Amino acid sequence: MLNLYNIALNHGENTLLEGVNIQLDAGSFCTIIGENGCGKSTLLRCIAGLHAPLTGAIMLNERTLGDWQVKSLAKVRAFVNQHNQVQFAFLTEEILQLGRINQTETLAQSTALICQVAEQLSIAHLFGRDVRTLSGGERQRVFIAKALVQLLPATSIETTEGASTHVQNKRHGDGAKKRLDGKLLLLDEPTSALDFRFQKAMMDVIKTLCQQGLSVMCVSHDINLVLPYASEVILLANGRCLAQGRVADVITATNLQQCFGVMPKLIPQPDGVPYITH
Numbered sequence: 001m002l003n004l005y006n007i008a009l010n011h012g013e014n015t016l017l018e019g020v021n022i023q024l025d026a027g028s029f030c031t032i033i034g035e036n037g038c039g040k041s042t043l044l045r046c047i048a049g050l051h052a053p054l055t056g057a058i059m060l061n062e063r064t065l066g067d068w069q070v071k072s073l074a075k076v077r078a079f080v081n082q083h084n085q086v087q088f089a090f091l092t093e094e095i096l097q098l099g100r101i102n103q104t105e106t107l108a109q110s111t112a113l114i115c116q117v118a119e120q121l122s123i124a125h126l127f128g129r130d131v132r133t134l135s136g137g138e139r140q141r142v143f144i145a146k147a148l149v150q151l152l153p154a155t156s157i158e159t160t161e162g163a164s165t166h167v168q169n170k171r172h173g174d175g176a177k178k179r180l181d182g183k184l185l186l187l188d189e190p191t192s193a194l195d196f197r198f199q200k201a202m203m204d205v206i207k208t209l210c211q212q213g214l215s216v217m218c219v220s221h222d223i224n225l226v227l228p229y230a231s232e233v234i235l236l237a238n239g240r241c242l243a244q245g246r247v248a249d250v251i252t253a254t255n256l257q258q259c260f261g262v263m264p265k266l267i268p269q270p271d272g273v274p275y276i277t278h
């Protein structure tokens with residue numbers, strides 16, 4: 001659903017990205033890992049349309065980004081920035097409503113979806129609050145919720161099954177997976193401000209949406225948190241893909257040493273994804 005061909009980007013004499021090729025399928029959770037300043041956010045921002053690459057092409061659902069109409073693109077691609085600064089006195093629910101700005105639906109429909117997503121991400125109690133007064137973690141959850149509100153169909157409802165919750169289509173039931181095919185969520189360090197409980201809760205919500213066809217690209221420094229959820233990994237170094245593919249193939253001591261310049265210890269785990277420590 002997402003293809004990057006030979007992406008390069010410079011800033012002055014500095015090469016920020018070079019020769020980046022990526023293919024992402026529907027339902028994939030791709031995590032991007034690499035040292036500070038290697039170009040992870042720059043890469044996400046290119047896909048988000050905030051930087052124009054010097055060379056190469058980015059195609060979403062087999063259409064070049066530049067060929068998309070802005071409103072259509074906003075319904076299938078959402079970006080959560082690393083820093084969510086707000087200049088004006090928006091209420092939490094107003095931020096979420098911005099996620100539905102391109103939809104042709106009634107206020108009741110958008111409000112219903114917003115309430116469901118807010119409930120799922122445990123931010124409903126923040127309605128009525130100026131987002132500038134929220135804590136870092138509360139604000140991070142609000143902006144991830146806004147991105148989900150932007151991508152989800154208005155008919156989504158929230159259900160609870162045992163300990164886990166998921167968003168499911170009221171009318172189509174088990175046809176849920178089809179509904180999010182072709183939709184892309186770009187996350188730049190989405191759990192950096194979240195506490196122990198919400199880190200896992202957030203990852204579980206996103207995993208469930210991936211099972212419904214959502215594709216996710218997620219930059220994170222919290223390797224041990226994200227790797228168990230990742231269907232694929234990109235190791236970025238100096239703006240180039242050092243390695244990319246399945247976790248088992250990419251997450252090796254040698255690759256990580258090459259990426260970060262320190263030799264890690266990989267402790268085997270029952271799920272096959274090693275715990276990485278110094």
Ligand SMILES: Nc1ncnc2c1ncn2[C@@H]1O[C@H](COP(=O)(O)OP(=O)(O)OP(=O)(O)O)[C@@H](O)[C@H]1O
Binds near residue numbers: 035036038043
């Ligand atoms: N507007 C800019 N002007 C000059 N240099 C920039 C600009 N934006 C980014 N850079 C540089 O590009 C490089 C890549 O930045 P980027 O934010 O993509 O890194 P990152 O891998 O996301 O890092 P981190 O892990 O610290 O968030 C860095 O060296 C950064 O200083």
